[in-house]
Structures are given as structure tokens and as C-alpha cells.
Amino acid sequence: MSFKCGICSKGPVAGFSYSHSNRATKRIFRPNLQRQKVVISGRTRTVYVCTDCIKSGRAVRPAR
DSSP states (O other): OOOSOTTTOOOOEEEEEEOTTOOEEEEEEOOOEEEEEEEETTEEEEEEEEHHHHHHTOSOOOOO
């Protein structure tokens, strides 16, 4: 599975997870990607799209 959005290219970001004692361990924040059919440059393609693009309307669904 691709870990990048097909529209905005949002990808995973590295950071730290902090415990109650404030001890840091490395972790990865992955975007919430959904598989959708989207119109890109006049063609309908199935790509992974982040939920921010879906909610904002940047992911244009094909007409039925």
C-alpha cells in the first residue's frame, strides 16, 4: 500500500510517543488514506486519497 496521498502527496511523519513518565520512543504518524476513484487530468483513476482532500473537495469523484 502506498503511504502517500495521490492528490496532495501527504505522507508519513516521524515523531515521538511520550509515556506518563515523559520517556520518548520513536513512532510514525501515518495519514488516513482511503482508496477512491478520482478524476485526475480528465481520467478516472483509483488512488489512495487522504481524508483532508476528500472533506475539502479536492478529490473530485467521477460522474455516474
